[in-house]
Amino acid sequence: MSDDIRKGLAGVVVDETAISKVNPETNSLLYRGYPVQELAANCTFEEVAYLLWHGELPTPVQLEEFQQLERAQRHLDAAVKNVIDELPVTAHPMDVLRTAVSVIGARDETVPSMASPDDREANVRRAITLFAKIPAIVAYDQRRRRDEDLVEPREDLSYSANFLHMTFGEVPEMVVVDAFDVSMILYAEHSFNASTFTARVVTSTLSDLYSAVVAAVGALKGPLHGGANEAVMHVFQQIGTADRAEPWLENALATKQKIMGFGHRVYKNGDSRVPTMKAALDTLITHFDRPDLAELYDALEHAMVSRKNIKPNLDYPSGPAYHLMGFDTLMFTPLFAASRVTGWTAHIIEQLESNALIRPLSAYTGQDERHV
Numbered sequence: 177m178s179d180d181i182r183k184g185l186a187g188v189v190v191d192e193t194a195i196s197k198v199n200p201e202t203n204s205l206l207y208r209g210y211p212v213q214e215l216a217a218n219c220t221f222e223e224v225a226y227l228l229w230h231g232e233l234p235t236p237v238q239l240e241e242f243q244q245l246e247r248a249q250r251h252l253d254a255a256v257k258n259v260i261d262e263l264p265v266t267a268h269p270m271d272v273l274r275t276a277v278s279v280i281g282a283r284d285e286t287v288p289s290m291a292s293p294d295d296r297e298a299n300v301r302r303a304i305t306l307f308a309k310i311p312a313i314v315a316y317d318q319r320r321r322r323d324e325d326l327v328e329p330r331e332d333l334s335y336s337a338n339f340l341h342m343t344f345g346e347v348p349e350m351v352v353v354d355a356f357d358v359s360m361i362l363y364a365e366h367s368f369n370a371s372t373f374t375a376r377v378v379t380s381t382l383s384d385l386y387s388a389v390v391a392a393v394g395a396l397k398g399p400l401h402g403g404a405n406e407a408v409m410h411v412f413q414q415i416g417t418a419d420r421a422e423p424w425l426e427n428a429l430a431t432k433q434k435i436m437g438f439g440h441r442v443y444k445n446g447d448s449r450v451p452t453m454k455a456a457l458d459t460l461i462t463h464f465d466r467p468d469l470a471e472l473y474d475a476l477e478h479a480m481v482s483r484k485n486i487k488p489n490l491d492y493p494s495g496p497a498y499h500l501m502g503f504d505t506l507m508f509t510p511l512f513a514a515s516r517v518t519g520w521t522a523h524i525i526e527q528l529e530s531n532a533l534i535r536p537l538s539a540y541t542g543q544d545e546r547h548v
């Protein structure tokens with residue numbers, strides 16, 4: 177292969193962004209200049225979503241306005257519910273989410289048939305709509321799989337408390353709500369990752385915001401990206417107990433398996449978000465009295481680091497954290513999507529503000545010219 181080819185675009189800088197900075201040298205992540213750890217410690221997910229779209233944290237008045245807009249749109253529309261009801265429970269929840277977002281987009285009459293690329297305000301409005309409605313879709317999908325009825329949203333609750341209320345029919349203790357909110361903040365944005373880049377490619381053709389988000393959901397589903405948080409839990413279930421982690425890993429590596437929740441395209445020395453999510457997981461482990469899970473987590477991490485020197489990524493602590501919160505394993509990647517829709521839509525808006533069609537070249541390796 178020619179040296180000019182950068183398989184998987186590894187190491188290629190394709191555009192500028194002012195939304196987030198991933199720095200593997202300092203192992204840091206900034207959203208609009210703020211370290212993500214500081215945002216997780218001091219802000220709510222609603223404030224972080226506002227920051228990603230607008231570039232600044234909201235004033236109290238701006239936050240109030242945003243919350244009113246968001247809380248008023250939290251219900252699941254009948255048309256979307258009917259489409260979900262038609263889908264078999266064998267469908268992966270990411271397929272359900274992808275379909276539901278597509279329905280919301282097709283029903284939004286404000287989407288111009290000929291793209292009007294620079295309508296920032298309309299796109300922020302659409303982003304807030306998806307931000308508000310995705311929790312209802314995800315919560316309802318988990319409930320219908322458990323043969324439970326839909327739970328209506330509550331406007332008096334924060335984003336995270338309401339998400340958990342719609343999923344479980346009650347607001348759990350604050351320690352759970354806080355851990356969930358931290359996970360939403362950490363998952364919100366990560367520069368040109370595969371799903372965000374997908375959204376930017378779709379946007380670059382002057383397609384609409386919903387089409388870009390639908391495509392991004394599809395990209396996030398794969399186990400090399402967002403699907404890894406679900407896969408981590410399957411791995412934990414397969415291994416069972418801490419003493420089995422090392423032999424399990426030996427066998428998995430001998431059969432050339434990728435170990436889910438480990439490794440990263442950009443961070444080669446650990447993921448900047450892991451310590452914060454691991455602290456949230458530890459709080460849940462103490463709260464639910466599950467030292468066995470902590471032992472398994474540590475044993476697999478230790479085995480992987482000693483054997484391959486490959487460190488965990490964010491999906492490694494978030495998988496077991498969502499498990500302890502009570503989510504079904506299949507729902508983990510939609511939770512990632514519920515958060516990342518903020519980053520995706522911020523990038524869609526940024527792409528439109530300085531658009532160039534994304535269309536790379538390829539080196540042809542097929543047949544020389546021939547004739548029929």
Ligand SMILES: CC(=O)SCCNC(=O)CCNC(=O)[C@H](O)C(C)(C)COP(=O)(O)OP(=O)(O)OC[C@H]1O[C@@H](n2cnc3c(N)ncnc32)[C@H](O)[C@@H]1OP(=O)(O)O
Binds near residue numbers: 399434442
């Ligand atoms: C929030 C997120 O989306 S983070 C990513 C979530 N995805 C996962 O957890 C899936 C598991 N991880 C992986 O598959 C990879 O680490 C990726 C896809 C995330 C990154 O991959 P790349 O940057 O392409 O790394 P690359 O594949 O070049 O890996 C370099 C070497 O480390 C190995 N490696 C990397 N990650 C892993 C892993 N998780 N398990 C086993 N080996 C691994 C590769 O096999 C390769 O070895 P080789 O040189 O002997 O062939």
Ligand SMILES: O=C([O-])CC(=O)C(=O)O
Binds near residue numbers: 368
């Ligand atoms: O940046 C990446 O390639 C994957 C990732 O961690 C994310 O999207 O959060």
